[in-house]
Structures are given as C-alpha cells and as structure tokens.
C-alpha cells in the first residue's frame with residue numbers, strides 16, 4: 538500500500554522529520570570558503586575603511602573655505618602638500634589651505650570635503666583656486682562608513698558568494714566557520730543499468746541518475762561518495778543502503794521505488810528502518826519514498842530520470858539546505874505559455890520549460906517529455922507545475938516558472 542502525499546506534504550515531511558539535523562562546524566580558509574554555508578554570523582572586528590578616504594582625485598579642503606566661490610571668483614587656498622597612496626595624511630589641515638589627495642587616499646584631519654581636480658586650478662605660486670563650492674562630506678567616506686566593530690556583516694546560514702568573499706577579505710577574515718558539507722551516498726538500482734563507459738546492449742540503458750543526482754547534490758552544497766550501481770537484488774541493496782546510511786548524511790537511491798515484484802526499495806527500507814511516505818501525487822514522480830535508516834534520511838526516487846530530476850529538486854534540495862541551516866531562495870518568473878500543458882487527473886503535473894525572450898516578453902516553451910527521456914530536458918531553464926485541481930494551462934496563459942537552482 539502506498540502512503541501517498543502531495544508534493545507540499547512531502548516537503549513538509551522532509552523538513553519536519555529531519556529539520557533538527559545540522560552538520561558540524563569546521564573552519565576553512567577564505568580561499569576555500571566560496572559556496573560553503575556560514576555556521577556562525579560574521580561581525581566586523583575593525584573599522585572599514587580604517588581611515589577617512591577620498592573617493593576622487595582632488596584637493597582635501599575645509600568646505601567652509603570654498604563657500605561662495607565660482608568660475609569667475611575662485612576661492613584661493615594654500616597648497617599644503619600632497620598625500621601618497623598607502624600613507625597616512627600626517628598633519629591636520631589648517632584653515633585656508635588644501636592637500637592634494639588621490640582616489641582612495643587618506644584625508645587629513647580637519648578636512649571635511651574633497652574638491653575634484655577638475656574644479657580646481659593650480660597657479661604655480663603655492664596656491665590653487667577652487668571653482669565650485671564643496672559641501673561638507675562631499676567626495677569622502679569616513680572611517681567606519683562601511684562597517685564598525687561589532688556590526689554583523691553576514692548572518693549564519695548564508696551561502697558564501699563572491700561578493701561575500703570580498704567583504705570577508707575587507708574584514709581580514711582569513712578563516713571562517715562553515716558547516717561541514719553534507720555527505721550524500723548515491724545508489725542506482727536496475728538489472729538493465731550499465732555504467733557510463735559501457736556500451737548498452739539490447740535491453741540495457743546507461744546509468745543516468747547517478748551522474749545527474751551527483752551533479753545536483755554537488756550544486757546544492759553536498760559532497761558525494763562515489764556512486765554505487767546495483768542490480769535488482771534485495772540482499773545487495775539492503776547491505777549497500779545500510780552501509781551508506783552509516784557513512785552519509787543523506788542516502789539517495791533511484792530505481793525500484795515502485796510496488797512491482799522487482800521493486801525492492803520499499804521492502805528493504807521497511808526492514809532497515811521506517812518509511813515516512815511512499816508515493817507523491819505528482820507526475821512524473823509518483824513512486825517516490827522517504828525513509829529513515831539509522832536516523833539518516835533515505836530518499837527512494839523513481840528510476841525515470843526526468844522523475845528523479847524533479848523529485849530531487851523538490852526534496853533533496855531543501856533537505857541539503859536544512860542540513861547546513863541555509864535558507865532557500867527559490868526563484869520564480871512569470872512567463873507566457875507558448876503551448877498548452879494538460880493537467881493530470883489527481884496529480885500535480887510537472888513540466889520542464891525553455892524560456893525565450895520574444896519582443897521583450899518572456900515566453901515559456903514546455904518540454905514535451907515522456908517521463909523517461911531526460912534528453913528532452915537538456916537545455917531547459919526551469920519547470921512549471923499544473924496543480925492537481927486544475928484543468929490544465931491553455932496556450933497564452935501567464936504561468937509561474939520555477940528556475941532550476943544551481944544553489
């Protein structure tokens with residue numbers, strides 16, 4: 538008997554049953570931190586910038602000394618020296634004078650504005666003229682304008698991107714605390730499956746899912762053990778799932794998850810642990826199951842690669858995010874459907890789509906895939922879902938497309 542749930546209930550079950558689990562914390566160098574998930578918030582220990590800096594090439598002045606000046610009546614100031622990049626602006630600025638500063642250079646104490654070089658003229662006698670009044674604070678950033686000590690810069694649960702790496706470098710964070718990558722064990726089962734490099738004989742097909750699921754899991758932040766390929770042999774499957782569950786944070790098997798005579802996944806998982814649901818009211822993807830073995834979540838995905846793909850996106854992605862305490866952002870766009878997508882009685886219908894820009898409008902072209910053919914999804918950008926209580930989508934309808942997530 539299948540214990541069938543809706544796709545939403547399936548996700549809820551995953552999060553409820555395994556929501557408390559987190560991988561441990563480890564420290565990595567900044568060079569290894571991109572793509573990892575912060576285990577702790579990062580706060581600044583220093584002022585950034587650490588000194589008042591000019592944002593332009595020009596003259597650091599007291600703004601009040603330039604009030605009322607113009608092209609025809611320049612403010613006349615004394616040249617009180619020049620600041621070099623990387624050096625301190627030694628002396629405080631006295632009234633009636635200015636110091637030449639390069640972009641990013643230190644502004645001397647007493648100066649409260651920088652006049653761009655374009656609005657000045659040098660007279661060659663130790664003085665210069667300002668042609669345009671400067672407002673206080675103009676063209677400079679003050680010490681701590683970016684961040685001050687104690688200020689939180691990145692929250693725990695954030696997946697570190699390139700801009701974050703830049704901020705961490707500015708703060709001098711040479712090492713950061715991240716969550717250990719969840720370890721995923723991948724297992725394909727089917728008497729007909731052959732490994733990638735073997736030419737399939739009659740009745741045989743290449744193992745697609747192992748590679749696809751490993752790529753997905755890696756994109757979603759996991760470290761995958763070398764995939765295991767097994768025939769439909771219950772004892773072998775049982776031994777392999779048990780071994781993987783003892784070494785992994787998540788086990789993903791595909792194939793044999795239905796209720797046929799050869800479909801061993803449910804029987805094996807029942808013996809090894811507890812099945813939490815068996816069957817999701819979605820198409821493709823119905824014969825999907827979730828079990829707990831040795832406290833570890835085991836996903837039993839359908840063998841059809843397209844079904845395995847959608848169910849992995851639905852369940853494996855939030856599961857992996859949860860393990861590192863990461864908040865998921867699922868990005869949806871609205872697009873006009875180029876052709877109809879029929880509903881599927883009683884089940885949520887998933888369809889891959891290609892997105893095109895036509896005369897400024899986003900158009901979703903559905904991929905017509907009989908659920909086994911993963912090649913029909915190659916090059917697609919996302920998917921749409923026709924809810925089960927809906928008559929289907931006609932051509933021209935505005936639909937929500939969920940973009941495949943690479944993170």
Ligand code: AMP
Nearest residue numbers: 725727743744745746792793839840841
């Ligand atoms: P199953 O879920 O075992 O009933 O398999 C359903 C369909 O998916 C069958 O046509 C299988 O040959 C195919 N299939 C199962 N596992 C894989 C796999 N790892 N790679 C490619 N096709 C698969």
Ligand code: MG
Nearest residue numbers: 727792793840
């Ligand atoms: Mg099979």
